[in-house]
Amino acid sequence: MYRKIKLIVAVVLILIITGVVYYRYYFVFGDGTKAGTMNYFVYKGVVFKTYEGRLIQSGIRTPTQGAIQSNEFMFSVTDKKVADILNKNAGAYLELHYKEYFHTLPWRGMSEYVVDSVMSIRPVNPAQP
Numbered sequence: 001m002y003r004k005i006k007l008i009v010a011v012v013l014i015l016i017i018t019g020v021v022y023y024r025y026y027f028v029f030g031d032g033t034k035a036g037t038m039n040y041f042v043y044k045g046v047v048f049k050t051y052e053g054r055l056i057q058s059g060i061r062t063p064t065q066g067a068i069q070s071n072e073f074m075f076s077v078t079d080k081k082v083a084d085i086l087n088k089n090a091g092a093y094l095e096l097h098y099k100e101y102f103h104t105l106p107w108r109g110m111s112e113y114v115v116d117s118v119m120s121i122r123p124v125n126p127a128q129p
Contacts, residue, residue: 023102030100034073037093037124041086050109053079053086055096076109078116085118095119 014116026080036057043051075098077083097117102111 004037018123021081025105026102027102028099029102032100033095033097033119034075034102035093035095036073038086038090039065041083041090043083048106051083051086052105052110053077055094055116057062073113074111074116076104076111078108078114082115082118085121089118089121091124093122093124 003081034055034057036055039054040057041051041053043049055073055074055075057073075096077086095118096115097119098113098115101108101112104110108114
């Protein structure tokens, strides 16, 4: 009798732990699109090498003195094909599709936002002096 109860409790605990781990690390909380100029894109890490990038979105007017505030989007990339496209287009205006997770995993990158595709690429024309 006690063996059966212990087995049921163990199975229930394993299912609960599995559900919590899935929810915290693998459940896609949201997905969407961000657009802006890619500031940098690097491949870094000590144990787990990951692709990390920063997208600078268009400025937003603030209520004080009409200043423009930069809006940065930090992201990670897990797909090598997407990373190659981004690496070749540093400084371009990009539209990126991403998935948002609740927490990071070392092999997935340092950001909760993981870019899974590049929707469009437009070159940025530098200002003429």
